[in-house]
Amino acid sequence: MPLPLYLLAMAVFAMGTSEFMLAGLLPDIASDLGVTAGTAGVLTSAFAIGMTVGAPLVAALSRTWPRRFGLLGFILAFAAAHAVGALTTSFPVLFATRVLAALANAGFLAVALTAATTLVPPDRKGRALAVLLSGTTAATIAGVPGGSVLGTLLGWRATFWAVAALCLPAALGILMGVPAGRVRKEATGRPALRTELAQLARERLILVMLLGALVNAATFASFTFLAPVVTGTAGLGELWVSVVLMLFGAGSLAGVTVAGRLSDQRPGPVVAVGGPLLLIGWPALAVLAGQPVALLVLVFVQGALSFALGSTLITRVLHEAAQAPTMAGAYATAALNTGAAVGPLVAAPTLGTAAGNLGPFWASALLVALALLVAFPLRAGGRTDTARRG
Incomplete structure (x- = not known):
């Protein structure tokens, strides 16, 4: 795989740390800013x-x-949003910085996903995306748990500063490793924006997007509220959250690695x-x-299954x-x-129901069940297309 692909992955590491780190910081943020979990x-x-x-x-x-x-501008804007977030004492301002950081992340990831697939032959797109992801x-594995430990020892603001600092070497890597390109040269042969937007009218594209949204909703429904389960339901100490x-x-790394070799073919x-294994896993977590x-x-197991499906989608x-x-x-990305x-x-x-801390696991199970229902017409359509080609 080409070096620029790994430099893009470095930037995604910084942004991924920010996106997932709140799972270990929510109790401290809630306490510090005077809001509920x-x-x-x-x-x-x-x-x-x-995003x-x-x-x-x-x-x-x-x-x-x-x-x-574009990539350089987006990652520097992302770093600036985290610096402001680390300084604020207002929950609405912190909320706004998260939205602004997400806009920068969205721009970066949208460009990076497309750029990654142009760096390799068509039959290696899945593997290229696996490297990026x-x-x-x-x-x-490292950023979020490390951020959780840093937050436990020095407070959640230190984690925000750490993410801002992580962006700087990634920005330098992009500057040195990603070809500059020329606007006119890159734009040559591109379809009109109207033509690209018209692709959203395709039923199979919408179904795949919906399926990806439901699987990721299930992942974040539970992942966001893991900390209370660890310290409350399981009775473990705060450092066990990490x-x-x-x-x-x-x-998730295991899932992406395996799926990267299968998702193309x-x-x-x-x-x-x-899908069915993921559906079984969420209720199992709720019970055990x-x-x-x-x-x-x-x-x-759930991390592996969630990311295997997500990267494939x-x-x-x-x-x-x-x-x-x-x-x-x-x-x-959307x-x-x-x-x-x-x-x-x-x-x-x-969280406010009888299920308490375990409620998100049941919500995840419901979302995966909906995803499997969406997958049926998608697979049926795929079989029909194959028959027509044959």
Whole structure:
């Protein structure tokens, strides 16, 4: 794989750390800013909403920018938003910085997803995306647990400063490793924006995007509220939150690695096998979360299954949106972050029910069940297309 791809993954690591780190910081943020845990959880949705809205908008506005210029601008804006977030004492201001950071993240990821697939032959798109997304999985293994430990020892603001600092070497890597390109040269042969947007009328593209959104909603519904389960239901100490987050990240890396080798040629079996297993896993977590060993094992498994399905679906969105070369990454980003926004919003009310801390696991199970229902017409359509080609 080419070096620029790994430099993009480095930047994704910094951004992934920010996106996932709130799972270990929510109790401290809520206490410091005088809001409830459920209200603090909205920060995760704020980030996801910014990503969802920002991905197509920023991708459309930056279509004629040189890739290096766009990527560098987005990551520096991302760092600035975190510096402001680390300084504020106002929850609304922190909310706003999360939205602004998400807009920058959305622009970066939309460009990076498209750029990654142009750096390799068509039959290696899945593997290229697996390398890019390894930045996210590395963030869940090292960045997020590290941020949780840093937050426990020095306060949540220190974690925000750390993310801002992580952006600087990534920005230098982009400046040195990503070709500058020329606006006119890169724009040559691109379809009109109207043509790219018209791809959203394709039923299969919409179904794949919806499926990706539902799977990611299930992931974030539970991941956002893992900390109370670890310290409350399982009765473990605060530092165990970092261990659980690290296990989830290790599972996600395993899932992305395996799916990266299958998503180009055999996406159907990944969904057909991984989907039902993911559906079984969330209720199993709800039932067994009080047993620390079972909790640790199942968090790893669910991380693997969630990211195996998620990375496969990203690849499928890009395949289905092949006629929208500059907007395909934005469509994938918007779909997955619609799920990331919806998941915590669906899960938060369950915390006040009889299920308590375990409510989000049941919400995740429901969302995966809906995803499997969406997958049926998609697979049927795939079989029909294959028959017609034959």
